[in-house]
Amino acid sequence: MKTFIKTLKQGSLVGLLGAVTAFSTATAQNMDEVEIKTEDLGNGLYVMFGSGGNIGVSVGEDGVIMVDDQYAPLTDRILAALSEVTDEQVLFVLNTHYHFDHTGGNENLGREGSIIVAHDHVYDKVSVDFNHETFGRVFPAMAKEGLPKITFNDQMSFRINGDNARAFYAPNAHTDGDSMIYFKNADVLHMGDIYFNYLYPFIDVFAGGTVDGVLKAQREALEMVDDSTQIIPGHGPMASKDDLIINYEMIKDVRNRVAKLKADGVSLEDVISHAPSADYDEKFNWDFINAEKFVTSIYETLP
Ligand SMILES: [Zn+2]
Numbered sequence: 431m432k433t434f435i436k437t438l439k440q441g442s443l444v445g446l447l448g449a450v451t452a453f454s455t456a457t458a459q460n461m462d463e464v465e466i467k468t469e470d471l472g473n474g475l476y477v478m479f480g481s482g483g484n485i486g487v488s489v490g491e492d493g494v495i496m497v498d499d500q501y502a503p504l505t506d507r508i509l510a511a512l513s514e515v516t517d518e519q520v521l522f523v524l525n526t527h528y529h530f531d532h533t534g535g536n537e538n539l540g541r542e543g544s545i546i547v548a549h550d551h552v553y554d555k556v557s558v559d560f561n562h563e564t565f566g567r568v569f570p571a572m573a574k575e576g577l578p579k580i581t582f583n584d585q586m587s588f589r590i591n592g593d594n595a596r597a598f599y600a601p602n603a604h605t606d607g608d609s610m611i612y613f614k615n616a617d618v619l620h621m622g623d624i625y626f627n628y629l630y631p632f633i634d635v636f637a638g639g640t641v642d643g644v645l646k647a648q649r650e651a652l653e654m655v656d657d658s659t660q661i662i663p664g665h666g667p668m669a670s671k672d673d674l675i676i677n678y679e680m681i682k683d684v685r686n687r688v689a690k691l692k693a694d695g696v697s698l699e700d701v702i703s704h705a706p707s708a709d710y711d712e713k714f715n716w717d718f719i720n721a722e723k724f725v726t727s728i729y730e731t732l733p
Contacts (some may be wrong), residue, residue, distance in 0.1 A: 481520035564636040
């Protein structure tokens with residue numbers, strides 16, 4: 431199991447770094463080696479692991495809803511994996527947020543006729559050349575085919591395949607345009623990057639993410655789920671309510687320690703040297719988000 435999680439952590443790292451170095455040669459080479467692994471969650475729901483954000487798939491007589499689509503070079507492999515479980519077309523693609531490791535397949539899927547759906551703020555970012563100052567690069571506007579054709583500002587439902595799949599906006603969490611989607615009958619919740627399973631969270635501060643938004647969204651998720659719910663995190667292996675509680679308590683705990691120090695006037699540099707997340711580092715640290723980056727994102731986004 432440890433090896434499995436380690437592999438997934440490495441996969442996630444490729445995914446997130448890929449968000450920064452998308453389309454670079456190094457990423458293209460990494461992509462050649464990526465295999466799409468499908469896990470059957472029952473009741474027509476599947477999760478696909480490849481490189482980038484975990485993909486959720488709802489399959490049924492009306493067609494397919496796909497939640498996130500990783501990177502453009504993987505679309506053929508993702509569709510090949512999908513053809514192993516259904517002959518139906520991808521009707522809708524929900525982007526949980528704008529990051530390129532979740533939306534890279536949009537243009538390919540849009541050209542195949544899929545309708546892309548996302549929160550309004552996702553559209554605002556992917557429809558323009560988005561200059562991300564923290565990443566130090568400009569994410570070019572998507573071609574027309576990749577843009578969301580349906581956008582929403584709060585909630586929306588997909589009433590197909592005998593389910594009521596409800597997407598919820600989570601303001602200022604991982605970014606300013608996150609949504610999670612709950613497949614009610616199948617009892618599967620896809621949380622996008624609002625939740626990384628056994629990894630420190632990445633808060634995209636430049637794009638409007640905040641620690642309190644992440645905690646609020648996770649609290650709302652916890653109210654929605656029960657012990658039998660299967661949770662798809664944005665990165666990391668499948669999760670249960672108990673896993674999400676562990677993650678939530680960890681973030682809340684570190685957040686409160688940082689808040690106390692900040693309220694006492696302690697500088698960011700000194701807060702980092704206090705190591706407020708030390709007792710969690712072994713379990714949650716990873717190459718992309720280490721303790722220092724995690725603590726910095728909390729400090730910067732506390733009110
Ligand atoms: Zn993300």
